[in-house]
Amino acid sequence: MPEGHTIHRLARDLRTTLGDQPVHASSPQGRFGAGAALIDGERIVRSDAWGKYLFVAMTGGQILHVHLGLIGKFRPIVAIDSAPRNTIRLRLANHSGGWDLTGPARCELVTPQERTAIVAQLGPDPLRRNADVSGALHALARSARPIGAALLDQRLIAGIGNVYRAEILFVCGIRPTRPASSLDPSEIDHLWSETVRLMRIGMRRGMIVTTDPDEIGRSRGRMRSDDRLYVYHREHCRRCGTELVTVELGGRPISYCPVHQH
DNA sequence: CGATTATGATTAA
DNA sequence: TAATCCTAATCGC
Numbered sequence A: 001m002p003e004g005h006t007i008h009r010l011a012r013d014l015r016t017t018l019g020d021q022p023v024h025a026s027s028p029q030g031r032f033g034a035g036a037a038l039i040d041g042e043r044i045v046r047s048d049a050w051g052k053y054l055f056v057a058m059t060g061g062q063i064l065h066v067h068l069g070l071i072g073k074f075r076p077i078v079a080i081d082s083a084p085r086n087t088i089r090l091r092l093a094n095h096s097g098g099w100d101l102t103g104p105a106r107c108e109l110v111t112p113q114e115r116t117a118i119v120a121q122l123g124p125d126p127l128r129r130n131a132d133v134s135g136a137l138h139a140l141a142r143s144a145r146p147i148g149a150a151l152l153d154q155r156l157i158a159g160i161g162n163v164y165r166a167e168i169l170f171v172c173g174i175r176p177t178r179p180a181s182s183l184d185p186s187e188i189d190h191l192w193s194e195t196v197r198l199m200r201i202g203m204r205r206g207m208i209v210t211t212d213p214d215e216i217g218r219s220r221g222r223m224r225s226d227d228r229l230y231v232y233h234r235e236h237c238r239r240c241g242t243e244l245v246t247v248e249l250g251g252r253p254i255s256y257c258p259v260h261q262h
Numbered sequence B: 001c002g003a004t005t006a007t008g009a010t011t012a013a
Numbered sequence C: 001t002a003a004t005c006c007t008a009a010t011c012g013c
Helices: A004-018 A033-039 A112-120 A134-142 A162-172 A185-205
Strands: A024-026 A044-050 A053-058 A063-067 A073-076 A088-094 A097-102 A106-110 A245-249 A252-256
Touching (some): A004 A044, A004 A053, A004 A073, A004 A088, A004 A185, A024 A033, A033 A088, A033 A106, A053 A112, A063 A112, A134 A185, A162 A252
Antiparallel strands (some): A024 A088, A044 A053, A053 A063, A073 A097, A088 A097, A245 A252
């Protein structure tokens, strides 16, 4: 689940479902018990994301910082009667809604200064308004690293993960193995604009969908999982059926189509 | 029922 | 680069 679109969506959903009412915070698992006690009964004053980092500011001045990592999840509480699992690090709930957090890489309370320090390590976020991109794109254009590795570097651009990097490079027709510095300025611009476009779609839909409906023919009915992506976790190109090439970049696998990406 | 895997990132070596 | 952390669904036996 967790690339930038998930976290932005979550920031909004926490705010809208818990509203302005006091929130009961607890840690059924116990590992965040002390922190939960410090925000228990407070209200959300702001909830936003920077890349994959979530910040929920509470009355009282505490800021809840959550990073889901690879396996973390925030799930809406559906069954009221079910006993909390012993893996729930944090439960946030009031009369209008509730959420259970499991498996986060980070769940902690930070000060405004600490939030600033975290964000200072991150590049521009394609999903934030007025993202200041010129510095990051210039750094990209100078980097000798493979573009596929550079796109995972959160210090350059914050929020892209393993699915989006593969799909964005496909949509832009760029081989992930090319040095970033070999991209011409129009390719860099295209990369950014497609990143913004595709991640906005992901945030709105709550899932990553990069395929063009006209091309795939999925205008009606329920989305089939096979229709959502062009290359990620596939054996064959969704556009032409050619066998994909899989390489490791930035320590993680990425597949590309040798026909459509150069 | 154990092993494997996953849209991530930090730390150690 | 490799090891490590965190959870749960899925898959093979």
